Amino acid sequence: METDVGESYDFEKKRPITKGHRDLKCNALATELKFIIHFVTDGWGCEFENVPIEGENLFKLFEVFCGPSHSSTKTPNAIGFGTKVKGTLHKLGLFSTGDEPVKAFHRNRNSNSCTDSCTVWRIDRRAAFEGLKHFTDYDTFESLPAGISYYSLNTADGLGTSFLAKKINGTFV
Numbered sequence: 649m650e651t652d653v654g655e656s657y658d659f660e661k662k663r664p665i666t667k668g669h670r671d672l673k674c675n676a677l678a679t680e681l682k683f684i685i686h687f688v689t690d691g692w693g694c695e696f697e698n699v700p701i702e703g704e705n706l707f708k709l710f711e712v713f714c715g716p717s718h719s720s721t722k723t724p725n726a727i728g729f730g731t732k733v734k735g736t737l738h739k740l741g742l743f744s745t746g747d748e749p750v751k752a753f754h755r756n757r758n759s760n761s762c763t764d765s766c767t768v769w770r771i772d773r774r775a776a777f778e779g780l781k782h783f784t785d786y787d788t789f790e791s792l793p794a795g796i797s798y799y800s801l802n803t804a805d806g807l808g809t810s811f812l813a814k815k816i817n818g819t820f821v
Contacts, residue, residue, distance in 0.1 A: 651694075684780070688780060695797060701769050703766060
């Protein structure tokens with residue numbers, strides 16, 4: 649079989665997209681984007697469907713996702729993480745903030761849901777999946793896992809809840 653691969657041959661458009669090709673492309677992605685893809689597909693928290701997640705809690709999940717091998721100098725805190733995620737999602741057309749029309753990932757400052765003013769993320773899982781599905785092995789939104797619970801009742805007083813970021817460990821393949 650011969651294929652003309654002259655100057656006009658477009659390797660990007662004509663290359664077959666195999667699992668190996670997708671895996672190679674994903675290896676080159678920023679760690680923050682790898683985390684966001686995993687969070688939307690396999691690590692989704694069922695509590696986040698209609699409720700925003702605090703930026704600090706999203707960062708805690710990211711730290712667990714990265715494990716001890718991730719250098720704290722790459723993304724040292726929640727603010728640096730939020731900035732990197734914002735830039736990456738903005739390039740993909742999935743990010744909005746403040747009064748902008750809401751996209752898949754909407755970041756806002758919210759003093760109502762936190763003890764102090766903090767960053768909160770509203771994530772539309774369906775819209776996020778549609779924007780990221782070319783990075784995944786999932787074909788449809790309906791094929792995604794249902795989600796897990798990251799919150800548990802405080803055992804000491806029975807009042808309030810605790811956020812358990814380590815539960816994301818059970819979602820790794």
